[in-house]
Amino acid sequence: MNLDDIRKQIDLIDQDLLNLLSQRADLVHEVGVVKKRDNLQIYAPEREQALLDRLVAMNQGRLPEKSIKAIYREIMSAALALEDDLKIAYLGPEGTWTHQAAIKKFGHSVGYSPQPNFSDVFDQVARRQADYGVVPIENSTEGAVSHTLDLFVDSTLHICAQILLRIENCLMASIAREDIKTLYSHPQVFGQCRNWILKNFPSADLVEVSSTTKAAQLAKEKAHEGAAALGGSLAAEIHGLTLLESAIQDRATNTTRFLVIGEKTCPPTGKDRTSILFAINDRPGSLVNALQAFEHLHINLSKIESRPSKRKDWEYIFHVDLSGHCEDENVSKALAELANHCSMVKVLGSYPDVSE
Numbered sequence: 001m002n003l004d005d006i007r008k009q010i011d012l013i014d015q016d017l018l019n020l021l022s023q024r025a026d027l028v029h030e031v032g033v034v035k036k037r038d039n040l041q042i043y044a045p046e047r048e049q050a051l052l053d054r055l056v057a058m059n060q061g062r063l064p065e066k067s068i069k070a071i072y073r074e075i076m077s078a079a080l081a082l083e084d085d086l087k088i089a090y091l092g093p094e095g096t097w098t099h100q101a102a103i104k105k106f107g108h109s110v111g112y113s114p115q116p117n118f119s120d121v122f123d124q125v126a127r128r129q130a131d132y133g134v135v136p137i138e139n140s141t142e143g144a145v146s147h148t149l150d151l152f153v154d155s156t157l158h159i160c161a162q163i164l165l166r167i168e169n170c171l172m173a174s175i176a177r178e179d180i181k182t183l184y185s186h187p188q189v190f191g192q193c194r195n196w197i198l199k200n201f202p203s204a205d206l207v208e209v210s211s212t213t214k215a216a217q218l219a220k221e222k223a224h225e226g227a228a229a230l231g232g233s234l235a236a237e238i239h240g241l242t243l244l245e246s247a248i249q250d251r252a253t254n255t256t257r258f259l260v261i262g263e264k265t266c267p268p269t270g271k272d273r274t275s276i277l278f279a280i281n282d283r284p285g286s287l288v289n290a291l292q293a294f295e296h297l298h299i300n301l302s303k304i305e306s307r308p309s310k311r312k313d314w315e316y317i318f319h320v321d322l323s324g325h326c327e328d329e330n331v332s333k334a335l336a337e338l339a340n341h342c343s344m345v346k347v348l349g350s351y352p353d354v355s356e
Protein backbone atom coordinates (compact mmCIF):
# COMPACT_ATOMS: atom_id res chain seq x y z
CA MET A 1 0.00 0.00 0.00
CA ASN A 2 1.29 3.51 -0.74
CA LEU A 3 1.38 6.41 1.75
CA ASP A 4 -1.77 8.11 0.37
CA ASP A 5 -3.82 4.92 0.69
CA ILE A 6 -2.70 4.38 4.28
CA ARG A 7 -3.50 8.02 5.14
CA LYS A 8 -6.97 7.70 3.61
CA GLN A 9 -7.64 4.77 5.96
CA ILE A 10 -6.35 6.79 8.92
CA ASP A 11 -8.69 9.66 7.96
CA LEU A 12 -11.68 7.28 7.97
CA ILE A 13 -10.73 5.88 11.37
CA ASP A 14 -10.27 9.40 12.79
CA GLN A 15 -13.75 10.28 11.56
CA ASP A 16 -15.15 7.25 13.42
CA LEU A 17 -13.08 8.09 16.50
CA LEU A 18 -14.39 11.66 16.54
CA ASN A 19 -17.99 10.46 16.16
CA LEU A 20 -17.48 8.03 19.04
CA LEU A 21 -15.84 10.74 21.17
CA SER A 22 -18.83 13.02 20.48
CA GLN A 23 -21.21 10.25 21.59
CA ARG A 24 -19.07 9.81 24.72
CA ALA A 25 -19.25 13.59 25.32
CA ASP A 26 -23.08 13.46 25.19
CA LEU A 27 -23.10 10.72 27.85
CA VAL A 28 -20.55 12.59 29.96
CA HIS A 29 -22.80 15.66 29.80
CA GLU A 30 -25.63 13.52 31.21
CA VAL A 31 -23.31 12.27 33.98
CA GLY A 32 -22.63 15.92 34.86
CA VAL A 33 -26.35 16.70 35.07
CA VAL A 34 -26.96 13.71 37.37
CA LYS A 35 -23.96 14.60 39.57
CA LYS A 36 -25.13 18.19 40.00
CA ARG A 37 -28.70 17.07 40.72
CA ASP A 38 -27.50 14.57 43.37
CA ASN A 39 -24.74 16.85 44.72
CA LEU A 40 -21.98 14.34 43.82
CA GLN A 41 -18.30 15.06 43.19
CA ILE A 42 -17.48 15.85 39.55
CA TYR A 43 -13.98 14.36 39.74
CA ALA A 44 -14.29 10.61 40.39
CA PRO A 45 -10.78 9.15 40.93
CA GLU A 46 -12.18 5.69 41.74
CA ARG A 47 -14.04 5.56 38.42
CA GLU A 48 -11.00 6.86 36.50
CA GLN A 49 -8.81 4.18 38.08
CA ALA A 50 -11.30 1.39 37.30
CA LEU A 51 -11.67 2.63 33.71
CA LEU A 52 -7.89 2.78 33.13
CA ASP A 53 -7.33 -0.66 34.71
CA ARG A 54 -10.05 -2.17 32.51
CA LEU A 55 -8.70 -0.59 29.31
CA VAL A 56 -5.14 -1.71 30.02
CA ALA A 57 -6.32 -5.25 30.81
CA MET A 58 -8.38 -5.60 27.63
CA ASN A 59 -5.81 -4.02 25.31
CA GLN A 60 -4.62 -6.51 22.69
CA GLY A 61 -3.20 -4.05 20.19
CA ARG A 62 0.12 -2.37 19.62
CA LEU A 63 -0.44 0.63 21.90
CA PRO A 64 1.70 0.54 25.07
CA GLU A 65 0.02 0.98 28.47
CA LYS A 66 1.67 4.39 28.88
CA SER A 67 0.09 5.70 25.66
CA ILE A 68 -3.39 4.35 26.51
CA LYS A 69 -3.22 6.10 29.88
CA ALA A 70 -2.00 9.38 28.35
CA ILE A 71 -4.76 9.36 25.69
CA TYR A 72 -7.47 8.60 28.24
CA ARG A 73 -6.10 11.20 30.64
CA GLU A 74 -6.94 13.83 28.03
CA ILE A 75 -10.31 12.24 27.11
CA MET A 76 -11.32 12.34 30.78
CA SER A 77 -9.92 15.86 31.12
CA ALA A 78 -12.25 16.95 28.31
CA ALA A 79 -15.07 15.13 30.13
CA LEU A 80 -14.36 16.97 33.40
CA ALA A 81 -14.42 20.30 31.55
CA LEU A 82 -17.75 19.39 29.91
CA GLU A 83 -19.34 18.39 33.21
CA ASP A 84 -18.32 21.57 35.01
CA ASP A 85 -16.10 24.61 34.77
CA LEU A 86 -13.51 22.80 36.90
CA LYS A 87 -10.70 24.83 38.48
CA ILE A 88 -7.56 23.32 40.05
CA ALA A 89 -5.42 25.39 42.44
CA TYR A 90 -1.69 24.59 42.63
CA LEU A 91 1.56 26.10 43.88
CA GLY A 92 2.51 28.44 41.06
CA PRO A 93 3.71 30.14 39.05
CA GLU A 94 3.21 28.15 35.86
CA GLY A 95 5.86 25.53 35.18
CA THR A 96 6.47 24.36 38.78
CA TRP A 97 6.67 20.64 39.52
CA THR A 98 3.28 20.97 41.25
CA HIS A 99 1.83 22.40 38.03
CA GLN A 100 3.20 19.43 36.09
CA ALA A 101 1.76 17.00 38.67
CA ALA A 102 -1.64 18.71 38.39
CA ILE A 103 -1.60 18.37 34.59
CA LYS A 104 -0.59 14.70 34.92
CA LYS A 105 -3.76 14.10 36.96
CA PHE A 106 -6.29 16.48 35.40
CA GLY A 107 -5.03 16.93 31.80
CA HIS A 108 -5.11 20.05 29.63
CA SER A 109 -8.85 20.79 29.29
CA VAL A 110 -9.61 21.93 32.86
CA GLY A 111 -8.86 25.39 34.32
CA TYR A 112 -5.80 25.99 36.53
CA SER A 113 -5.23 28.61 39.17
CA PRO A 114 -1.61 29.20 40.30
CA GLN A 115 -1.23 30.23 43.96
CA PRO A 116 1.73 31.94 45.67
CA ASN A 117 2.00 29.43 48.54
CA PHE A 118 0.60 26.19 49.99
CA SER A 119 -1.82 27.85 52.42
CA ASP A 120 -3.43 29.74 49.56
CA VAL A 121 -3.99 26.44 47.73
CA PHE A 122 -5.85 25.09 50.80
CA ASP A 123 -7.65 28.39 51.24
CA GLN A 124 -8.87 28.58 47.61
CA VAL A 125 -10.41 25.10 47.85
CA ALA A 126 -11.89 25.71 51.32
CA ARG A 127 -13.52 28.95 50.10
CA ARG A 128 -14.75 27.18 46.93
CA GLN A 129 -12.75 29.48 44.67
CA ALA A 130 -11.20 26.28 43.28
CA ASP A 131 -12.73 22.79 43.09
CA TYR A 132 -9.55 20.87 43.94
CA GLY A 133 -6.00 21.68 45.01
CA VAL A 134 -2.68 19.94 44.31
CA VAL A 135 0.10 20.04 46.93
CA PRO A 136 3.39 18.12 47.35
CA ILE A 137 3.53 15.89 50.43
CA GLU A 138 6.86 14.03 50.27
CA ASN A 139 9.90 13.40 48.12
CA SER A 140 11.71 10.08 47.92
CA THR A 141 15.11 11.75 48.54
CA GLU A 142 14.31 14.76 50.74
CA GLY A 143 11.37 13.40 52.77
CA ALA A 144 8.29 15.21 54.03
CA VAL A 145 7.02 18.60 52.92
CA SER A 146 6.35 19.71 56.48
CA HIS A 147 4.36 22.82 55.58
CA THR A 148 1.76 20.68 53.79
CA LEU A 149 1.55 18.25 56.75
CA ASP A 150 0.95 21.20 59.12
CA LEU A 151 -1.81 22.68 56.95
CA PHE A 152 -3.90 19.50 57.28
CA VAL A 153 -4.15 19.91 61.07
CA ASP A 154 -6.69 22.76 61.00
CA SER A 155 -8.17 22.14 57.55
CA THR A 156 -11.57 20.58 56.89
CA LEU A 157 -10.47 19.43 53.42
CA HIS A 158 -9.93 15.80 52.45
CA ILE A 159 -7.46 13.92 50.27
CA CYS A 160 -9.10 12.28 47.24
CA ALA A 161 -6.14 11.20 45.09
CA GLN A 162 -2.36 10.98 44.91
CA ILE A 163 0.06 11.69 42.06
CA LEU A 164 3.60 10.31 41.76
CA LEU A 165 5.91 12.35 39.56
CA ARG A 166 9.51 11.51 38.66
CA ILE A 167 11.53 14.68 39.33
CA GLU A 168 14.48 15.36 37.07
CA ASN A 169 16.27 18.56 38.06
CA CYS A 170 18.51 20.56 35.74
CA LEU A 171 21.08 23.34 35.96
CA MET A 172 19.82 26.26 33.86
CA ALA A 173 21.25 29.70 33.07
CA SER A 174 21.75 32.26 30.33
CA ILE A 175 25.47 32.51 31.17
CA ALA A 176 28.38 30.08 30.85
CA ARG A 177 28.90 27.47 33.54
CA GLU A 178 32.24 28.99 34.66
CA ASP A 179 30.57 32.39 35.31
CA ILE A 180 28.03 31.01 37.80
CA LYS A 181 28.38 32.43 41.32
CA THR A 182 24.85 32.04 42.76
CA LEU A 183 22.36 29.19 42.52
CA TYR A 184 18.63 29.89 43.00
CA SER A 185 16.10 27.17 43.77
CA HIS A 186 13.38 25.84 46.05
CA PRO A 187 14.78 24.36 49.31
CA GLN A 188 13.42 20.87 48.43
CA VAL A 189 15.38 20.91 45.16
CA PHE A 190 18.61 21.99 46.92
CA GLY A 191 18.07 18.98 49.20
CA GLN A 192 17.53 16.62 46.25
CA CYS A 193 20.78 17.81 44.58
CA ARG A 194 22.98 18.21 47.71
CA ASN A 195 25.90 15.98 46.61
CA TRP A 196 25.92 17.33 43.06
CA ILE A 197 26.12 20.93 44.38
CA LEU A 198 28.98 20.08 46.78
CA LYS A 199 30.90 18.42 43.95
CA ASN A 200 30.23 20.97 41.20
CA PHE A 201 29.64 24.32 42.93
CA PRO A 202 31.20 24.01 46.42
CA SER A 203 31.65 27.78 46.82
CA ALA A 204 28.47 29.09 45.11
CA ASP A 205 25.93 31.06 47.18
CA LEU A 206 22.65 29.12 47.48
CA VAL A 207 19.54 31.30 47.56
CA GLU A 208 16.21 29.68 48.49
CA VAL A 209 13.10 30.97 46.70
CA SER A 210 9.41 30.01 46.71
CA SER A 211 9.40 27.94 43.49
CA THR A 212 11.66 26.64 40.74
CA THR A 213 9.90 28.89 38.20
CA LYS A 214 10.75 31.91 40.38
CA ALA A 215 14.36 30.64 40.52
CA ALA A 216 14.48 30.48 36.71
CA GLN A 217 13.07 34.01 36.49
CA LEU A 218 15.78 35.31 38.85
CA ALA A 219 18.49 33.43 36.93
CA LYS A 220 17.38 35.39 33.86
CA GLU A 221 17.09 38.78 35.59
CA LYS A 222 20.34 38.49 37.56
CA ALA A 223 22.45 36.81 34.86
CA HIS A 224 24.93 39.73 35.01
CA GLU A 225 25.51 38.88 38.70
CA GLY A 226 26.36 35.24 37.88
CA ALA A 227 22.92 33.76 38.62
CA ALA A 228 21.77 30.26 37.62
CA ALA A 229 18.81 28.12 38.74
CA LEU A 230 18.06 24.48 39.57
CA GLY A 231 14.67 23.12 38.54
CA GLY A 232 12.64 21.35 35.87
CA SER A 233 13.18 21.85 32.15
CA LEU A 234 9.74 23.48 31.78
CA ALA A 235 10.88 26.36 34.03
CA ALA A 236 13.93 26.82 31.74
CA GLU A 237 11.67 26.83 28.67
CA ILE A 238 9.28 29.40 30.17
CA HIS A 239 12.13 31.82 30.96
CA GLY A 240 14.27 31.08 27.90
CA LEU A 241 17.26 29.63 29.77
CA THR A 242 19.77 27.08 28.46
CA LEU A 243 19.97 23.65 30.10
CA LEU A 244 23.63 23.34 31.12
CA GLU A 245 23.20 19.90 32.74
CA SER A 246 20.26 17.53 33.18
CA ALA A 247 19.43 14.86 35.80
CA ILE A 248 21.53 16.49 38.55
CA GLN A 249 19.47 15.02 41.44
CA ASP A 250 21.46 12.71 43.73
CA ARG A 251 19.12 9.75 43.12
CA ALA A 252 18.07 8.83 39.59
CA THR A 253 14.66 7.62 40.80
CA ASN A 254 13.92 10.89 42.66
CA THR A 255 10.10 11.04 42.87
CA THR A 256 7.67 13.43 44.56
CA ARG A 257 4.27 12.35 45.86
CA PHE A 258 1.53 14.98 45.49
CA LEU A 259 -1.99 14.97 46.93
CA VAL A 260 -5.27 16.14 45.43
CA ILE A 261 -7.36 17.88 48.09
CA GLY A 262 -11.07 18.61 47.90
CA GLU A 263 -14.23 18.67 49.98
CA LYS A 264 -14.75 14.91 49.96
CA THR A 265 -12.56 11.83 49.98
CA CYS A 266 -12.72 8.97 47.44
CA PRO A 267 -14.89 5.78 47.65
CA PRO A 268 -13.09 2.38 47.97
CA THR A 269 -11.40 0.89 44.89
CA GLY A 270 -9.97 -2.33 46.38
CA LYS A 271 -6.40 -0.98 46.45
CA ASP A 272 -6.39 2.12 48.59
CA ARG A 273 -4.22 4.12 50.94
CA THR A 274 -5.48 6.11 53.93
CA SER A 275 -3.81 9.14 55.53
CA ILE A 276 -4.55 10.00 59.16
CA LEU A 277 -3.11 12.25 61.84
CA PHE A 278 -3.34 11.87 65.59
CA ALA A 279 -2.10 13.27 68.91
CA ILE A 280 -1.36 10.85 71.75
CA ASN A 281 -1.95 11.20 75.47
CA ASP A 282 1.32 12.15 77.19
CA ARG A 283 1.91 8.84 79.04
CA PRO A 284 4.62 6.15 78.83
CA GLY A 285 3.87 3.64 76.08
CA SER A 286 1.14 5.77 74.44
CA LEU A 287 2.69 5.76 70.97
CA VAL A 288 3.47 2.02 71.03
CA ASN A 289 -0.05 1.24 72.29
CA ALA A 290 -1.60 3.48 69.66
CA LEU A 291 0.29 1.82 66.81
CA GLN A 292 -0.45 -1.69 68.09
CA ALA A 293 -4.03 -1.21 66.89
CA PHE A 294 -2.69 -1.62 63.35
CA GLU A 295 -0.58 -4.66 64.17
CA HIS A 296 -3.59 -6.39 65.79
CA LEU A 297 -5.61 -5.94 62.61
CA HIS A 298 -2.72 -6.76 60.20
CA ILE A 299 -2.69 -3.32 58.64
CA ASN A 300 0.50 -2.21 56.91
CA LEU A 301 1.79 1.25 57.85
CA SER A 302 3.77 2.80 55.01
CA LYS A 303 4.77 6.13 56.56
CA ILE A 304 5.00 7.92 59.89
CA GLU A 305 6.03 11.55 60.43
CA SER A 306 5.94 13.59 63.60
CA ARG A 307 5.41 17.35 63.68
CA PRO A 308 5.38 19.79 66.61
CA SER A 309 1.76 20.46 67.64
CA LYS A 310 2.45 24.24 67.78
CA ARG A 311 0.05 24.36 70.72
CA LYS A 312 2.32 23.12 73.52
CA ASP A 313 6.13 22.72 73.48
CA TRP A 314 7.35 19.13 72.96
CA GLU A 315 3.87 17.90 72.08
CA TYR A 316 3.59 16.20 68.69
CA ILE A 317 1.14 15.34 65.95
CA PHE A 318 1.80 12.06 64.13
CA HIS A 319 0.96 11.68 60.44
CA VAL A 320 0.51 8.06 59.35
CA ASP A 321 -0.30 6.44 55.99
CA LEU A 322 -1.73 2.93 55.97
CA SER A 323 -2.85 0.35 53.42
CA GLY A 324 -6.61 0.05 53.00
CA HIS A 325 -9.70 2.29 52.92
CA CYS A 326 -11.22 3.91 56.01
CA GLU A 327 -14.51 2.13 55.17
CA ASP A 328 -12.78 -1.31 55.20
CA GLU A 329 -13.86 -3.27 58.27
CA ASN A 330 -10.35 -3.87 59.64
CA VAL A 331 -9.29 -0.24 59.07
CA SER A 332 -12.38 1.21 60.78
CA LYS A 333 -11.85 -1.18 63.73
CA ALA A 334 -8.17 -0.14 63.99
CA LEU A 335 -9.12 3.54 63.87
CA ALA A 336 -11.64 3.01 66.70
CA GLU A 337 -8.95 1.20 68.75
CA LEU A 338 -6.45 3.98 67.97
CA ALA A 339 -8.89 6.60 69.28
CA ASN A 340 -8.73 4.96 72.76
CA HIS A 341 -5.04 5.97 73.02
CA CYS A 342 -5.25 9.43 71.48
CA SER A 343 -6.40 12.90 72.42
CA MET A 344 -7.28 13.50 68.74
CA VAL A 345 -7.62 11.36 65.57
CA LYS A 346 -8.41 12.78 62.15
CA VAL A 347 -8.88 10.80 58.93
CA LEU A 348 -7.57 12.97 56.10
CA GLY A 349 -8.84 10.66 53.39
CA SER A 350 -8.63 7.35 51.51
CA TYR A 351 -7.63 7.27 47.86
CA PRO A 352 -6.43 4.89 45.11
CA ASP A 353 -2.92 3.61 45.91
CA VAL A 354 -1.47 4.19 42.45
CA SER A 355 2.23 3.65 41.89
CA GLU A 356 2.66 6.23 39.11
Ligand SMILES: O=C(O)C(=O)C[C@]1(C(=O)O)C=C[C@@H](O)C=C1
Binds near residue numbers: 045079080
Ligand atom coordinates in the same frame (compact mmCIF):
# COMPACT_ATOMS: atom_id res chain seq x y z
O1 LIG B 1 -18.03 8.50 35.31
C1 LIG B 1 -17.95 9.63 35.77
O2 LIG B 1 -18.21 9.89 36.97
C2 LIG B 1 -17.53 10.76 34.90
O3 LIG B 1 -17.61 11.89 35.34
C3 LIG B 1 -16.97 10.48 33.56
C4 LIG B 1 -15.45 10.43 33.58
C5 LIG B 1 -15.01 9.85 32.20
O4 LIG B 1 -14.63 10.64 31.32
O5 LIG B 1 -15.08 8.64 32.04
C6 LIG B 1 -14.91 11.81 33.74
C7 LIG B 1 -14.46 12.29 34.94
C8 LIG B 1 -14.45 11.50 36.16
O6 LIG B 1 -13.36 11.82 37.00
C9 LIG B 1 -14.52 10.05 35.88
C10 LIG B 1 -14.95 9.57 34.67
